[in-house]
């Protein structure tokens with residue numbers, strides 16, 4: 001066999017994930033990459049309950065002690081915020097906005113923390129310092145000048161605390177709009193929209209305790225070794241109990257194969273690890289619905305042949321729609337299931353055998369399931385499978401979406417929703433004495449479409465990097481220039497801040513790690529994790545600059561400036577966050593005794609009716625919901641069309657790029673790669689290491705290309721290719737999204753690849 005030519009930066013990673021590699025990487029990141037402040041280092045070293053909620057992920061904390069020392073990506077998230085580096089006004093004096101637009105995402109954020117409020121000056125093409133008062137006066141003036149409140153978009157990124165998010169939605173609603181584009185719209189909206197129809201609530205139903213009691217886990221479309229590192233401790237324990245963990249993922253993700261727990265002295269001393277997945281199914285990108293339908297069909301076969309596979313009593317008492325599901329599954333052929341999922345009928349039947357043996361199963365899932373044109377139905381198919389055996393509302397069982405940002409779930413809970421229901425509107429009116437708008441507003445896709453169409457005039461962003469996170473930047477970058485105003489509340493500089501409107505304000509805020517004093521009194525904020533636990537978070541570190549203000553204060557001051565006739569006592573709430581929480585409780589009764597209950601370490605759990613087998617659906621029952629056919633994307637008979645999925649590397653947090661390695665996938669020092677199955681490479685006449693062009697096949701008359709990336713032969717399902725987000729976002733059409741949840745189909749874009757001719 002001819003020797004394979006090496007590809008620069010591409011190697012194999014054969015060690016277990018975690019282990020010494022993670023400890024070494026943590027040490028390196030903290031010391032060199034991040035330039036962490038001394039105070040942050042002390043905090044990480046002590047490994048005591050840190051007081052603030054880790055901004056890294058939304059997985060709950062077991063004893064409520066954040067063990068950053070052992071969580072590589074938690075430590076990175078903290079030190080990235082608690083860096084010594086600063087971006088003062090002198091930085092902006094030196095670099096024009098046009099210059100900075102030429103920098104990489106990594107370089108922009110790596111400059112450090114923003115220190116002063118800044119205002120864009122078109123004459124010099126620079127951000128210049130501005131006082132807080134003047135900045136808010138500009139916002140106030142421009143908002144008051146709008147003839148239609150629906151021309152303003154209020155974007156929330158999921159790091160915002162409950163308190164900041166609650167004030168933000170109050171501001172927007174008193175101003176007169178429900179335009180709430182939200183990072184959730186790019187993330188778990190399919191869960192928020194899909195699960196209420198199935199089980200009556202748009203959230204997960206399991207608690208950490210259920211992982212102690214479960215007899216099987218089905219893990220679909222998530223990569224916890226990188227994105228939910230604290231979950232690895234849980235999976236490691238479950239695997240060591242001998243519980244089957246069945247994985248569905250087009251890529252072989254190292255941490256799902258084998259993991260060494262840095263807190264396990266034996267594994268560390270012996271350089272060993274634990275197998276996590278009991279079986280690993282490399283489903284095709286966009287083949288999960290077919291795989292789920294296959295498993296359900298096989299459960300029905302078992303029921304027909306020997307009985308005992310279905311929980312008949314549960315189905316009869318608690319559900320609707322089973323007969324229709326059964327008829328649909330019986331009418332679905334195995335050949336089609338195999339073709340669409342890329343998995344064999346026998347493999348899916350084995351999953352069904354294991355599933356009917358388990359009396360308590362949890363399904364965990366992430367973006368691999370939601371970011372599809374059928375994201376909402378995909379989520380509902382997982383609920384169907386669970387309902388067949390009564391796996392909701394009993395110990396050790398349930399559905400477990402892995403949320404993204406550390407408070408994305410909480411932001412939704414406290415009112416960030418573009419489609420407010422009558423109860424929410426009534427309670428806001430009763431509590432604050434103004435009538436909030438009832439008409440539905442914009443989600444993320446609708447807001448970006450409105451920016452492109454020119455009907456949106458103002459974008460106010462509470463954190464995040466909206467325009468880089470969203471699809472189709474060729475259209476959106478240009479459209480931003482025409483806005484009357486962009487306001488960005490942020491900790492660090494990113495590209496969205498450089499896409500300035502006619503007026504642009506960059507407002508630096510405290511991060512979660514930093515002490516928040518109001519009138520000398522330390523304030524706490526609250527967050528809700530993936531398992532509906534609400535708890536307090538209290539920053540400890542000294543603020544990065546004396547000019548920073550907290551997010552609740554910034555929102556309250558903006559609101560006061562924009563709403564001269566306001567009914568809300570913004571100043572009082574900004575001075576004492578207990579008062580914000582009193583109002584949250586008044587609007588959302590589930591937060592009863594809010595201030596008292598967050599004093600208990602670990603906080604409290606919001607009520608989850610399905611855990612009591614109470615179904616808040618119109619029928620009062622859980623619903624089996626059909627997925628029509630098997631295809632998640634428009635069907636094509638052209639074998640040269642592949643499905644591109646966009647991925648996070650191990651060294652990034654969404655659009656924040658910490659570094660250029662993706663250690664577990666064996667990619668080092670670069671991100672300009674496209675991961676392709678070797679047979680697909682051969683079929684297209686491409687050699688591993690060739691420079692290629694990727695082109696979207698969408699048929700809306702636009703050309704979307706990514707050129708010059710290197711093809712890497714990779715262990716990925718046939719017909720599927722992978723590339724990193726956000727680089728690949730230029731290939732995602734803004735118009736290609738789940739119609740129910742508005743989630744862009746970031747995880748299955750039809751593309752063609754071809755080798756570029758050597759120049």
Ligand SMILES: Nc1nc2c(c(=O)[nH]1)N[C@H]1C(S)=C(S)[C@@H](COP(=O)(O)OP(=O)(O)OC[C@H]3O[C@@H](n4cnc5c(=O)[nH]c(N)nc54)[C@H](O)[C@@H]3O)O[C@H]1N2
Nearest residue numbers: 221222223227285286366367368404405645648652653654
């Ligand atoms: N360190 C770190 N932590 C993070 C983040 C981060 O960027 N960095 N981001 C946070 C946020 S906002 C979120 S939403 C979460 C994201 O956490 P994840 O949901 O884990 O997100 P992704 O990395 O996008 O990829 C998910 C996995 O889906 C697989 N996949 C891709 N396409 C398909 C498919 O069609 N079917 C199936 N079954 N699998 C597929 C990919 O191979 C990958 O393993 O993590 C949060 N935590």
Ligand SMILES: Nc1nc2c(c(=O)[nH]1)N[C@H]1C(S)=C(S)[C@@H](COP(=O)(O)OP(=O)(O)OC[C@H]3O[C@@H](n4cnc5c(=O)[nH]c(N)nc54)[C@H](O)[C@@H]3O)O[C@H]1N2
Nearest residue numbers: 157186187463464465469489490492494646654655725746
């Ligand atoms: N192709 C593709 N695109 C995707 C995805 C994908 O998988 N593939 N994933 C989608 C998902 S799941 C998500 S959640 C979105 C993420 O979209 P966003 O949430 O909009 O993006 P982030 O990259 O998390 O935002 C990073 C910025 O947040 C700011 N920031 C950090 N901490 C704080 C803070 O404490 N307060 C404030 N005010 N600002 C802060 C910093 O300025 C930083 O630059 O991207 C989506 N886009």
Ligand SMILES: [Mo]
Nearest residue numbers: 186187404405
């Ligand atoms: Mo997310």
